[in-house]
Amino acid sequence: MKVKDFDYYLPEELIAQHPLENRDEARLMVLNKNTGELEHKIFKDIVEYLQHGDCLVLNDTRVLPARLIGEKEDTHGKMEFLLLKRIDKDTWETLVKPGKRAKIGTRFSFGNGELKAEVIGLGEEGSRIVKFEYVGIFEQVLDKLGQMPLPPYIKEKLEDKEQYQTVYSKEQGSAAAPTAGLHFTEELLEKIKNKGVKLAFLTLHVGLGTFRPVKAEEIEEHTMHSEFYKITEDTARIINDTKEAGKRVIAVGTTSCRTLETIGDDKSRVREQSGWTNIFIYPGYKFKIVDALITNFHLPQSTLVMLVSALSDREKVIKSYNVAVEEKYRFFSFGDAMFIK
Structure with a gap:
């Protein structure tokens, strides 16, 4: 299957540069995955499409302010660090720009010396292994000095860091937000619960690989990046009860979807566990857990468009994107949202 089969034309002016003031007033396209029928709604209308006994599965990861601007200690040259993955307490895999200045043994300073770093090794695809030095709690230092690592297609500065967090974010560790969840408000979640819909939370820490383009011509040649996930016993029980009752498990975002399909067994059951997933879902995949999906509109030729196409089919999805x-x-x-039901 060709990567170019998942292309569509997108004018640059349709790439949202800032969040809406009211999260749940984004537009919502509803796609019937079987018939291809489309409806145009507002996100808060999602309540109409949820049924008593359904289960919404949400990713409670919290984005780290993982972008640090500092300087080289010897030359005072400006440097940018992007934290990718925690290796242990104070050691991280990091993207450093400009990378040629970040040789092993080079030291850097951030925030007038509140945070210091030394390159101690080389990582994959040009990344650096960096050990940090600081006084106090690393997360608090990072919250003070760090910036949100917004995707490369967003050029405007974010005024409030919380705008790039879901209202239910809890587990720190993501390099990017699970953006389908950004549309929910606490009031909307309360309405959903009052309708008899169950909420279940899992964690998948989104890596920056989610923004990397697919360079292969054939889908099957692409290798996905790995991301850490965690699911609790309570969440597993809620999901299993929903499946046994014949109700729908609705993933909020492709991150929740990928986690559920990673842990689901051949009997459509899940269990408490944690680990790393590099699952790649594209047309032809048979879903074990996920019945419906709330998601945003994704980049042309991306693995996320391929995942969405696996839940419906390529023709219906590309047609819906062209309508969008x-x-x-x-x-x-x-941007706006889509519900594939």
């Missing part, structure tokens, strides 16, 4: 362009929906992280 015609109707001037807002795209990507701060």
